[in-house]
Amino acid sequence: MSLAVQIPPPKKLNKENDPLHIIKTRRETHNRPATIAGPMVRYSKLAFRQTCREYDVDIVYTPMILAREFVRNGHARMADFTTCDQDTPLIVQVGVNNIADLLKFAEMVYPYCDGIGINCGCPIREQIREGIGSALIYNGELLCSMVKAVKDKYGDSVRLETKIRIHDDVEDTVKLCNSLCEAGVDWITIHGRTRTTRSSVPVNIDAIKYLRENIKYKNVPLVANGDCFTLEDCHRIGEYTKVDGVMAVRGLLANPALFDGYQKCPWGAIELFVHYTMQFGGLPYQLLQHHLYTMLENTGLDKPLLRELMELKSTAYLIDWLDEKFDFKRKGDPGFSKGVEIPFRDSQPKI
Structure with missing residues (x-):
């Protein structure tokens, strides 16, 4: 899928697609925090984003895009960056370490999304060495200057978020958040682990x-991020912390319907997901295969x-396999996308 064909006309923020309005009002309108599908390297592509949107997800992120390459x-x-006119509300996440690249990136993408998020949480060493990702929470002056530069130029026409991790001393995180607020950030997503905390350790x-x-x-x-694997987790995290939104990442990879109350995919x-992959294209076969493995596991x-x-x-062998083993429906077939349990063919074992 090419950008020339798939990118929709420039967007204008309104109450239906303004992520800040959604995050601020979901408790009042839906009696719950805003539900957010977070960014996953390689995996938050258009077909997966659209699948998540079918299951009570309010806001969806792209994977992190490196500004220096993109611009x-x-x-x-x-x-x-691939999108379509149904891909909204959409936050484009960027990995960036300087004002010039961020401003150029914002100029290129903001007409085609509903907000931009600065990645300040990625713990990958290569990114940290370049001053990207979680390196930014230790360089608050630079981070805040980038936020201020975007907000000074675009004001409320560009919604800007920062997704951070916590420091070893949480008071340092309080100071950083206050500085980000003063710089004009629209909302802050907090992953409740430090840069060195493994994902196997419970979120703080x-x-x-x-x-x-x-x-x-x-x-x-x-917005709280970390260890949201069920709708019950979402409500528990929201109630305990009093945050305005809850973001799921790994949980949605296994179960895109978790915010809709499903305990399994x-x-x-x-x-x-297969339908959207065929409709939009552009997803390498290995990613399609791994998505399905994770969801079926x-x-x-x-x-x-x-x-x-x-x-x-x-992909051809995959579709044949789905048809052979299961009652695999296409769009337009009665009952398409409505099934819950696996519809084995009669010759297949039941679980």
């Missing part, structure tokens, strides 16, 4: 609660069938 390389722009939900209580700018929304999400599908899936060599 200089047309091939990078074609590969990194107490730190997020402390930040909500102690950041002095109460009008700036906070429903079969309808499989059909939707969550259902308890027999391991021999999962191994068969991973041995398939192309």
Whole structure:
């Protein structure tokens, strides 16, 4: 899918697609925090974003896009940013370490999204060495200057978010958040782990609660990120921390329908994801295959069938396999995208 064909006309923010309005009002309108599908390197592509939107997700992020590549390389722009007119509300996340690249990036993407998020949480060493990702939470002066530069130029026509991790001393995070608010950030997403905390260690939900209580700018929304794997997690995190939104990442990779109350990935999400992949194109086969593996593994599908899936060599073989093993519906078929349990063919084992 090319940008020339797929990028819609420039957007104008209104109450329906303004992420700041959504985050601020979801408790009033829906009696819950805003539900947000966070950025995943390689995996938050258009087909997956659209699948998540079918299941009570309010706001969706792109994968992190490196500003230095995007603003200089047309091939990078074609590969990194694909959207459509139904892809809203959309936040484009950027990895950046200087004002010039950020301003150029914002100029290029803001007409085609509903907000821009600065990645201040990625713990990958290569990114940290370049001053990107979680390196920015230790360079608050630079981070705040980037936020201020964008808001000074665009004001409320560009919604700007920062997604940060916590410091070893949470008071340092309080100071950073207050400085970001003063610079004009629209909302802050807080991943409740430090730069060195492994994902196997439980998220520090107490730190997020402390930040909500102690950041002095109460009008700036906070979003909690980390360990949201079910709708119950979303409600628990929101109630305990009093944040305005809850972001899921790994949980949605296994179950795009978690915010809609499903405990495991429903079969309808499989059909939707394959449909959107075929409709939009541009997704490497290995990513399609791994998405399906992750979603089906969550259902308890027999391991021999999962191994068969991973041995398939192309999209054509994959579609044939789905048709052979399951009652796999296409858009337009009665019951398309509505199934919950796996619809095995009669010859296949039941789980």
